[in-house]
Amino acid sequence: MQLSEAFIDLLKVLIRSPSVVGAEHSFFRVLQRELEERGARVTWYEGLLVAQGAQPRSAMFSAHIDRHGLICTGPNEFQYAAFVAGRRSDLLGNSVSEKLMRKIEDRFHGMPVTAYEPWSGSYFGAGVIQRSYVCEYRNNLIFEVEGLEHLVAGTPVAFSDRLQTFGDILSAQLDNVLTAAHLVHLFAQGFQGTAFFTAQEEAGSSWRYLLEWFRRFNGGTDKLVVVDTSPYPDRQAADAQQLVLRHRDVNAEFQPDTTALLETLCRESGISYSFKDRYIDAQNRLAEARGSEPQSLGSTEMGRIAAASNGFVQGTTLQIPTTGYHTMEESSSVSANEAFGRLLLLFSERVGALASREW
Numbered sequence: 061m062q063l064s065e066a067f068i069d070l071l072k073v074l075i076r077s078p079s080v081v082g083a084e085h086s087f088f089r090v091l092q093r094e095l096e097e098r099g100a101r102v103t104w105y106e107g108l109l110v111a112q113g114a115q116p117r118s119a120m121f122s123a124h125i126d127r128h129g130l131i132c133t134g135p136n137e138f139q140y141a142a143f144v145a146g147r148r149s150d151l152l153g154n155s156v157s158e159k160l161m162r163k164i165e166d167r168f169h170g171m172p173v174t175a176y177e178p179w180s181g182s183y184f185g186a187g188v189i190q191r192s193y194v195c196e197y198r199n200n201l202i203f204e205v206e207g208l209e210h211l212v213a214g215t216p217v218a219f220s221d222r223l224q225t226f227g228d229i230l231s232a233q234l235d236n237v238l239t240a241a242h243l244v245h246l247f248a249q250g251f252q253g254t255a256f257f258t259a260q261e262e263a264g265s266s267w268r269y270l271l272e273w274f275r276r277f278n279g280g281t282d283k284l285v286v287v288d289t290s291p292y293p294d295r296q297a298a299d300a301q302q303l304v305l306r307h308r309d310v311n312a313e314f315q316p317d318t319t320a321l322l323e324t325l326c327r328e329s330g331i332s333y334s335f336k337d338r339y340i341d342a343q344n345r346l347a348e349a350r351g352s353e354p355q356s357l358g359s360t361e362m363g364r365i366a367a368a369s370n371g372f373v374q375g376t377t378l379q380i381p382t383t384g385y386h387t388m389e390e391s392s393s394v395s396a397n398e399a400f401g402r403l404l405l406l407f408s409e410r411v412g413a414l415a416s417r418e419w
Contacts, residue, residue, distance in 0.1 A: 063397055066248065070094065071223055071241040075232045078176050078218030080129030082145030084259040086181030087125055091244065091257055098247035100255070107259040107269030111243075113252030117279070119408035120254045120375075122270060122286045123240040124261030124361060127233055128386060130173065130203055130217040138203040138217060146263035161194050161201045167387065168192060168203070172220040175208050184208075184215060221388055231391040234382055236261070238392065239287040239400070246404055253408055258361065267364035274373050282315045283411055284375030285322070286362040287404075289392065290336055291385030298392070301334040302399040304379040308337050310356055311363030315374040322378060325406045331399045336379070378403065 073094070079087035088109045092102045100111040109125075130138040131145075168189050175184035187207030195202050208217065224231040230238075243255040256273070258266035274280055292298040305322055308314055326333045337357055344354040362377045380400050384390040 063394055063401070064245075067241065067245045067401070068223075070245055071230075071238070074237050074241050074244075075221055075223050078129070078174060078181065078216065079125050079127050079237070080131070080178075080216040080218050081126040081141040081260055081262045082131065083129075083141070083176075083178035083216035084126050085179045086176065088257070088259075089181065091125065091240070094244050095247060095255075098244065100247045105269065105273060107266070108273055109257040110273065111247065111255045111257070113247065113254075115252040115412055116254045118253040118412040119251075120256070120281055120284050121243055121246075121404065122256035122258060122284060122361065123243050123288065124236050124258045124266045125240050126259055126262050126266075127218070127235065127237060128262060129219055130205070132175075132208070132211045132213050132215040132217065134213055136204055136209045138205055138208075140201055140203075141216065142262040143201070145260055146265070166192065168219070171388070173205060173208070173217045174220050175211055175215050175217045178216050184211065186220065187217075219388055226391075228394045229391050230394065230397065231384070231389055233386075233388050234390040234392060235289045235386060236287075238289060238380060238382075238397070242397070242401055242404060243287065245401065246408070249405060251405075251408055252412065261361055264359075264364070267361050267368060270361070271365050271369055271373060274369070280369070280372040280374075282374040283318050284362070284365075284373060285318070285407065286360060286375065286377045287400075288360065288377065288379050289382045289385075289390065290379035292381050292383055295383055295391075298381040298383050298396075301332045301381060302393075302396045303331055303333045303403060304336050304377075304381050305333055306336050306360070306362075306377045306379075309358050309360045309363035309377075311359055312366040314362060314366065314376040318374075319376040321410065322376060322403070322407060325403055325410065329399075329402060329406060331403060378407075 077090045095102050095111045103110045129141045131141045133139045171189045174186050187205040190206045191204040221233045260266050290304040340355050347354050365373050380392050380396050382390050382392045
């Protein structure tokens, strides 16, 4: 199984384009160009870019486009952008847990970074992360970066990244530029539905922008498919399936008919799949037997919007299994990506045919 050169070339371009949480405007500009070159009609909203074909109310997919990075908050002082964008770096008891801060405190030592102007994407310089520590007075994670001492507060700083290939493996900071690239490529293959690209998912805000769009036009749906990556602890666990489905997350149950349609299409096409909620339930039973701490079912954009809209916007998720979650070495297999692209087309064709009969 092979991915097209056109898709790989597109993925390389998108990975090299910074999109730090809370500073995604310049990436939206890149997306607009790539989408319009493929025939999509593109509209901007706050925190949301909408690409549509000739049948926009048929299949609907959503991918978040923000990635982790830093934000300058003072002279040679940088903070984790997701914490700032999510207003989780204040002094009012809404800070990130010390456990999470300690988990990522040493993850990025020595990592090259690039600063950019958030609206245009203009290059503002490069540096290397020298140190990160938890400030005891602010209970917050602080980074120091060599080479970016000239930056002013508010400047986003992206982790320098490029696509790496190792045989059947694609590797980069894939969450979630990978599935966004698939949605852009879908228009080159004749997709006529709607693709949403949302900002600030890593800060827990993307569902708000998406829900506002549906309410703006007073038209809900039960067939929204939110696409993303799905983390696994190692390559063996990730390769146990090509694609990942869900019945639910920690926020809500997903639309059963839409989930069942994805499952049916997987079976008809010989695509291997699993349900992440079942996987986590099984892992938690093992953890309980060992006396270990259980895993959360996870929080997805789909679950957040379903819960907040009281079912006005419903659907399900479709995810690509990866390893190395939230690192520059997050990886996925070519086989999984080929299956993912194929299923997007099959789903859009099936839903488009059903919509045509309803019209």
